[in-house]
Amino acid sequence: MKSFPFTAVGLSISVSAAAVLAAFAVPQPASAQDSNAPSAAASARAQTVARGKYLVTVAGCNDCHTPWKMGAAGPEPDMSRMLSGHPQDAQLPSAPQLPEGPWVVAVAATNTAWSGPWGVSYTANLTPDRETGLGKWTLRNFSDTIRSGRHMGRGREVLPPMPIQMYKHFTDDDLEAIYGYLRTIPAVENRVPEPLPPAAK
Numbered sequence: 001m002k003s004f005p006f007t008a009v010g011l012s013i014s015v016s017a018a019a020v021l022a023a024f025a026v027p028q029p030a031s032a033q034d035s036n037a038p039s040a041a042a043s044a045r046a047q048t049v050a051r052g053k054y055l056v057t058v059a060g061c062n063d064c065h066t067p068w069k070m071g072a073a074g075p076e077p078d079m080s081r082m083l084s085g086h087p088q089d090a091q092l093p094s095a096p097q098l099p100e101g102p103w104v105v106a107v108a109a110t111n112t113a114w115s116g117p118w119g120v121s122y123t124a125n126l127t128p129d130r131e132t133g134l135g136k137w138t139l140r141n142f143s144d145t146i147r148s149g150r151h152m153g154r155g156r157e158v159l160p161p162m163p164i165q166m167y168k169h170f171t172d173d174d175l176e177a178i179y180g181y182l183r184t185i186p187a188v189e190n191r192v193p194e195p196l197p198p199a200a201k
């Protein structure tokens, strides 16, 4: 009886690992499948990445970090530029004069450039491109940024509307999964501009 829960856990792990491998469509000849069963480390890793993909999807990272385009049913994230941040080639005029509250924010059509009382912020490139994305970031750099709300834990403050106040509550496991997933997505070379300070009155 005592061994039952362990059996059940082992079973559910191997089933979802198989689902992950199927989703990524890892090409493997049928004959090699039995002898080359993925190692425990590889299937744990695949599960972490799948969990990270789920968290990125439901936490809405694509809302702001993937440029939006006009689709058949209205604006939608352009997944061919997934999580690559504010497009470097977007030609934006200067941000409009902000009204006196309660309307305080203006957003570009791409949903990647935001003008508010903090100035103008542009969403970051989260792809693994080494020069313009998170390619050189360690897990530590990533979790320090999200936890402290400062670039890599010690640089400048991360500006709105990045939901730092909420995301700092991600668990260590969540942050590791998100980071792990972000390392597997296609690298996009896209240099996001630096933010602009609030316009002088």
Ligand code: HEC
Pocket: 055, 056, 059, 060, 061, 062, 063, 064, 065, 114, 121, 122, 123, 124, 126, 145, 150, 151, 152, 157, 158, 159, 160, 161, 162, 163, 167, 178, 195
């Ligand atoms: C509501 C919009 C919004 C959402 C949702 C959002 N971000 Fe951001 N994010 C931003 C903006 C804007 C910036 C740039 C802020 C700045 O320049 O200070 C940013 C910056 C970042 C940075 C770079 C910080 C740095 O110091 O270089 C990381 C990493 C990041 N976001 C990760 C994520 C992840 C992961 C998610 C989903 C879990 C996410 N963001 C969801 C708006 C958003």
